[in-house]
Amino acid sequence: MSELHVLAARVAAKLIARKETIAVAESSAGGLISAALLAVPGASAYFMGGGVIYTATAREALMGVTLDDMAGMRASSETYALLLADRARTRLATTWGLSETGATGPTGNRYGDAAGHACFAISGPARRARTLETSSPDRAANMTAFAIGALGLLDEALDGLTAG
Numbered sequence: 001m002s003e004l005h006v007l008a009a010r011v012a013a014k015l016i017a018r019k020e021t022i023a024v025a026e027s028s029a030g031g032l033i034s035a036a037l038l039a040v041p042g043a044s045a046y047f048m049g050g051g052v053i054y055t056a057t058a059r060e061a062l063m064g065v066t067l068d069d070m071a072g073m074r075a076s077s078e079t080y081a082l083l084l085a086d087r088a089r090t091r092l093a094t095t096w097g098l099s100e101t102g103a104t105g106p107t108g109n110r111y112g113d114a115a116g117h118a119c120f121a122i123s124g125p126a127r128r129a130r131t132l133e134t135s136s137p138d139r140a141a142n143m144t145a146f147a148i149g150a151l152g153l154l155d156e157a158l159d160g161l162t163a164g
Contacts, residue, residue: 004144007151008036014158015046015096020124022154023092024050025063025084027075028102028118032147048092053084053101063087076101076113078129081121089123096124100150106137116142120150126157 001009015022024047026033034050037043051062059065059075065087073079081099089097102118103109109117116134121127132149134142 002144004032004036004148004151005039007148007155009040011151011155011158012037012040012043012046014155016042018095018158020095021046021048021092022096022098023048023088023094025053025088025097025099026050026147026150027053027100028104029100029143029146029150030054030104032143033098033100033150036147036151048094050088053099059084064091074111076103076109076111076117076119078119078121078131081119081129082123082127085121085123085127085129094124096122096154098122098150098154100146102132102142102146104142104146105139115139116145118142118146118149120146120153122154122157124157125161128153128157 024034031052037047081101084099085097099121103113105115108114115137118132121129134145
């Protein structure tokens, strides 16, 4: 079993035990976060839905994020990732929102981020964001790294809340 699937199973077990739910808004991971969570048996107990928010059109249609909401903000940033996590959680009425946004590669994005740049965020009983820089132009490897990074952020928060 891959690192991604082991991590998804660990997160799923914690969500099920806590009777909590999750919604996902991902971009550069291309659906891998949702796919990993859905690959775990019993996903209907915690996974309420998700979307690949890859364009401004998808951002507005699926997340309800308008140009006014984006004022002073750019995509592929922790601030934007937090906005997406908040929106996913609110729109699907879940305990947790999880988001990812970045530049998969082989080149950087139009915002000046190099390939391998991603930001993740969680919204819910804890709210935080993190940036990852893989420094790799390998698109497929970055997609997996981004999914692992996003789920890892949630996993750490779930551990922290359990320990606290």
